[in-house]
Amino acid sequence: MESKVRKRGPTLQYVDVEDQDTNFRNEKKPSSHDKFHWDLWLLLAVENWLFDFGRPIFALFVPQKWFPMNYPSVGDYCHMAYNVITPFCLLKLFERSPNKSSSTFNMLCIITFVMGASIHLVGDSINHRLVLLGYELHLSVRENPMMQQIQPPGLVDSFELLYLYDEVIGHLMWYIPFFISFFLYFVGCFTSKLTTSSSAVAWWLLMLVSGLYYWYLVTEGQIFSVYIITFICMLAMVLIRKSQGQKMDVNGRFLFYSFTTTFVLVVVWVLWLWNDPILRHKYPGLLYIPEPWSYYTLYIKPH
Helix, strand or coil, X not given: CCCEEEECCCCCEEEEHHHHHHXXXXXXXXXHHHCCCHHHHHHHHHHHHHHHHHHHHHHHHCCHHHCCCCCCCHHHHHHHHHHHHHHHHHHHHHHHCCCCCCHHHHHHHHHHHHHHHHHHHHHHHHHHHHHHCCCCCCCCCCCCHHHHCCCCCCHHHHHHHXXXXXXXXXXXXXXXXXXXXXXXXXXXXXXXXXXXXXXXXXXXXXXXXXXXXXXXHHHHCCCHHHHHHHHHHHHHHHHHHHHCCCEECHHHHHHHHHHHHHHHHHHHHHHHCCCCHHHHHHCCCCCCCCCHHHHHHHHHCCC
């Protein structure tokens, strides 16, 4: 039953005590714009570096006899963990976003992401085994000495199909929904109120670590076009919202500054290797973004 309080006065008034208490609690509840999602951003950073960047490194240094060639490698298990944790984090970001986008579209993004990442898992697993057998990442499929000796020669077409699934189809189905998810979350990261400051040293360190990882993602995944379209859309959203008197909250600043750091690092990377003749041959055209692992196999890996 609702509790009523009668007040004395010229007229009788009834005050709903439960409604007043509910309104009081709602006023005291902090806005979602004021909270930095330390748990999600930190989890994303750790698992990105550990399970995505780290998986080929684990595969290089873990004794091969522990993971025979006809069984999943340690890098494959890392990829499996990534394929579970990352979509979970994206779903939690959708859940915490002040701007609730279509749940159906969100789910389609996550489903496509998981499918693309799973295609890449298989292709990358076979590619890693080829590297152990002498495959050169800085050369195209047909230019690899291993592929020139393979019999029958028609098998090379199958490996080119594998490369297409691994480096093109898998990457696009993986990264397009990945960046769309970030942009959908970013759209809700604007407010006209004062928000939490981003002056903490830990906040800036986490932002730089995330920006560095996205540099690796953009260059190794060969998805600069997907990334730059997302970044331009984010920049346009900042300008539009600024004209409306709104500004980014602490989570929006974190994401935007991370992508800005990525852009700077990509530009430095390209300028540094701009005149490299071997990498230029593998990555022809104006959009020249060498892969870090191609650079590793060409200049760092012992031959």
